[in-house]
Amino acid sequence: MEILDSYVGGEWKRGSGDGESLVDPTTEAVIGTTSTDGLDWQGAVDFARREGGPALRALTFAQRGELLRAMSRAIHGARDELIEAGIRNGGNTRGDAKFDVDGASGTLAHYADLAATLGDAKVLVDGDTIQLGRAPRFVGQHVFVPKVGAAVHVNAFNFPAWGLGEKAACALLAGMPVITKPAASTALVAWKIAKLVAPLLPRGAFSFVAGPPGGLLMPLGAQDVVAFTGSSRTAAALRALPGVVQGSLRLNVEADSLNAAVLGPDVSPGSDTWNLFLKDVVREMTQKAGQKCTAIRRAFVPRALAAEVEEELVARLREVKVGDPSHDGVTVGPLATAPQLRSGRAGIEKLATGARVVIGGTGPFEKVGVTGDKGYFLPPTLLVCDAPDGATAVHEHEVFGPVATLLAYDGSAAHAAALVAKGGGGLVCTVYSDDRAFVAEALFAIAPFHGRVMLASEKIADQAPGPGTVLPQMLHGGPGRAGGGEELGGLRGLALYSQRVAVQGSRPILEALLGLKKG
Numbered sequence: 001m002e003i004l005d006s007y008v009g010g011e012w013k014r015g016s017g018d019g020e021s022l023v024d025p026t027t028e029a030v031i032g033t034t035s036t037d038g039l040d041w042q043g044a045v046d047f048a049r050r051e052g053g054p055a056l057r058a059l060t061f062a063q064r065g066e067l068l069r070a071m072s073r074a075i076h077g078a079r080d081e082l083i084e085a086g087i088r089n090g091g092n093t094r095g096d097a098k099f100d101v102d103g104a105s106g107t108l109a110h111y112a113d114l115a116a117t118l119g120d121a122k123v124l125v126d127g128d129t130i131q132l133g134r135a136p137r138f139v140g141q142h143v144f145v146p147k148v149g150a151a152v153h154v155n156a157f158n159f160p161a162w163g164l165g166e167k168a169a170c171a172l173l174a175g176m177p178v179i180t181k182p183a184a185s186t187a188l189v190a191w192k193i194a195k196l197v198a199p200l201l202p203r204g205a206f207s208f209v210a211g212p213p214g215g216l217l218m219p220l221g222a223q224d225v226v227a228f229t230g231s232s233r234t235a236a237a238l239r240a241l242p243g244v245v246q247g248s249l250r251l252n253v254e255a256d257s258l259n260a261a262v263l264g265p266d267v268s269p270g271s272d273t274w275n276l277f278l279k280d281v282v283r284e285m286t287q288k289a290g291q292k293c294t295a296i297r298r299a300f301v302p303r304a305l306a307a308e309v310e311e312e313l314v315a316r317l318r319e320v321k322v323g324d325p326s327h328d329g330v331t332v333g334p335l336a337t338a339p340q341l342r343s344g345r346a347g348i349e350k351l352a353t354g355a356r357v358v359i360g361g362t363g364p365f366e367k368v369g370v371t372g373d374k375g376y377f378l379p380p381t382l383l384v385c386d387a388p389d390g391a392t393a394v395h396e397h398e399v400f401g402p403v404a405t406l407l408a409y410d411g412s413a414a415h416a417a418a419l420v421a422k423g424g425g426g427l428v429c430t431v432y433s434d435d436r437a438f439v440a441e442a443l444f445a446i447a448p449f450h451g452r453v454m455l456a457s458e459k460i461a462d463q464a465p466g467p468g469t470v471l472p473q474m475l476h477g478g479p480g481r482a483g484g485g486e487e488l489g490g491l492r493g494l495a496l497y498s499q500r501v502a503v504q505g506s507r508p509i510l511e512a513l514l515g516l517k518k519g
Contacts, residue, residue, distance in 0.1 A: 008207050010047060020211060022034065022089055025333070025337065026370070028375065032188060034210045036211035042219045045216070048204050050204065052207075053149070053204070060122055068112040070200045079101055091325055091376070094325070096289075099287065101189070103159070103162035104165030110169075114490060124143065138506065139507045143503060144495060149220070149221065151224070151226075153178060154213065157291075160183070160193075161193060165193075166472065168206070170494055171227075174497035180208055180209070185337050222250075228252065232483070254427070254487065256481050259284075259295060259298070259423075261298070262432065263277050263302065264442075267433060269312075271458065281299050281313060282380075285380050285402045291401060292468050297404055298419075301407070303409065317360070322365065330368050332402055354394055356386075360378075382405070383403070384405070395419075414445065417446050423449070427482050429467075433457065439455055451478035451486065
């Protein structure tokens, strides 16, 4: 039994009371507890601001990058232990747990490399110097400077390692201290990472909250940042915080997303692009048991190809094995919690009001290595919607599990884009086509509704990681129901934790103060 403590005020502290239980979602056995009752939230925030902020701002980008590199190496060095924790507490298969852990260490390493290119600078320059007067001596320069508050990171249950790593990389490199709070239900991996990385960073630069956030967000103000990943319902509550409404507290949200995939009418059965589409849909349904914010929820196919796509997807999904994720051959483990299972089953029933289940569903099914009714298992479920224009639930409700819906469109880019837009905004949409005219029309019609658009074709079929892989070089976030936020995107990720300032004055003075002059 693990008792998870929090790292606040530079010390590891346990909350009072019984707290919350961490459960193995395969067996439903309690494997740990955590509590934050009685923790000094104001003191935790003040300590991060007072100790961590100045310590980080005193470092150059290159020096901050070395901190990130040390974090990356520590996580990679404990990879096997963290993978086992992901299997035990998250219901991950070994491959799923690797995906999470390696995502964390890889993102930290990427930002460490970026930091090295910035060298001894402490200020991030935005654009070119602008001449403001008749003579070249009076100029202006936009720069990013670190905010002097604390960055509070509220992460989702599905990626306890990656969520911690990607947010911390940008904040720490920008020069802001981090207070990270994973979802309590799957906090074991994040807690183990916190134990590894806390000693590597300056005092106050990193804090960890294992359990409910209590009053953590109440002391926050205009110089602080909250980066949240989770449900739109919780996001709405955060937007109503006094600090956000009255104090200009910066809030970044990544919420729900009905991510789409569009198969072009030019794609022939058996072609590389066809097979890439099928592979991606199945992978996004099954990886992490479909518990990915970037997973494909709606797959749009030309009506003329719909029956053949359905047949091939069903055949591939029949080969998927669900069960104890520690068993060889199992590719889909349980959902993370009992509420997730209840929500998943109810969601399938809701989708079925406008679509038909062709494989999976809420009935009995075979589970490898599992006896009885223990575990939060949901089989990969594919629904087919033959009349997507009039459907409601499929364009409004996301089932956060191994569930996707196949929808037929008339074969035109305009119709496909109009149906995609019914989702209200998403993190990622992928267009599978080798027809440049179709791709061009679809891209510019779909792009306003998404944070990322992937153009999949035979040219990249052998190297594309799939739409569900979040790359640190590219923006992660999306408009509308996806939350309206942005993370990562290389150096763009630092903007969330910085104040952009327009500095005006004498060119020599600006060059000296901002480190613009090349020696």
